[in-house]
Amino acid sequence: MGCESSRNVQIALEPDSTDNQPTHRSFDSNHDAKKQGPILTEIQIDIINSTWPLLAEDKVTHGMCIFMDIFLVEPKIKALFKLDSEADADLIRNDGRIQGHVSKFMSHIDNVCSNLDVVVSQHYDSVVIKDLLLLGAHHATIPGFEFIYFGIFVKCLHLTWERVLREEYTEEVRDTWAALFEFIISKIQEGYRLYYEDQQPHDNHLHLHSHGSARLKDDSG
Template sequence: MGCDHSKKDVVEEDEEHCYGDEFSEHEIDSIKSTWPILSRDRQKTGVDFFRHIFNAEPAVKAMFKKDRTISDEELLSSPEFLKHVDNFMSALDNVIEKLESDTTETQHYLIVLGAKHATFQGFNEEFFTLYSKCMIDTWESVIGEEFIQEVKEGWEMFLMFITRYMRQGFVMYFQDPKTEDETIV
């Protein structure tokens, strides 16, 4: 990735991370080698992820239910919800595809995505932490025995990157007095 580790001020434990880059080569390899497993059945993986979130925080599920009388399973199989799942998985695809390139464009994309989440009535900033935890738990169950510590750490770095910029966009949204709330799906 073009890192220069010859600088004397680089701390030994941080040598794997380049100060100008977001990810180490090992983290990129871990993410890119396990993403095909996760995206093999994109819809199922995405639905499992959201099911995990809904179980951990019912308030998130309530944000998706326009009709409060539909069952959870009806929600999880509704065309609107499945479109959101597809958008979620496509967003991950987009970020993963650009891991080894200049992250400026990806950072901007995530900031805009974070601002969009601020428009969802009921969404709060703490949900980013919940999403990260639920994603790690879901990824572990889907990847199985290949979800070794190195893989987990790679995905944790990836999620810290995503949530850092999405939170930034979320906060920026509220600094603009012209914004209004929307519904998620």
């Protein structure tokens, strides 16, 4: 499925959905997990397990649709990939950097969908959550990346999911995916904030402490 309907994308970002700047806070995994409670119900887990295979049939194409929408909503994001602001759809789709980023982006979603038990339990020592935290930290190192872009990503995820699932993207299904997107983005945002916290005493490494630890070196890809 192509992204023809992306041409008329219009998204109004909700002021409260994301902050313009990362906020700094201490990281207490046990406190956060207790405060948040379960992210997904059993019914919602079933919904994701039944709809994700449809979305995963062509992850690259669907992922590319997400990014085409993102570039339409906020053309400045093209510059993060060293693309000209006037770069057309064909040039973007054939760009190796975009293709690689799309593949990695969809792999992160696939990894979460394949480990929903981690989402429910919120074990901060799990590889899934550490990967999301490190992904957020990596985005903090990208020159020109703005915190508000996370909100654009979420809204464009919904656009593609609705485009692919069509009538199956009911209110219940949308709410279910919204809960999962919120979990994913919240962990990425947390890693983004933690990177800035870590830069106060250190310049070259990110340390994410919970029950275990993770480190992102400044030369990571």
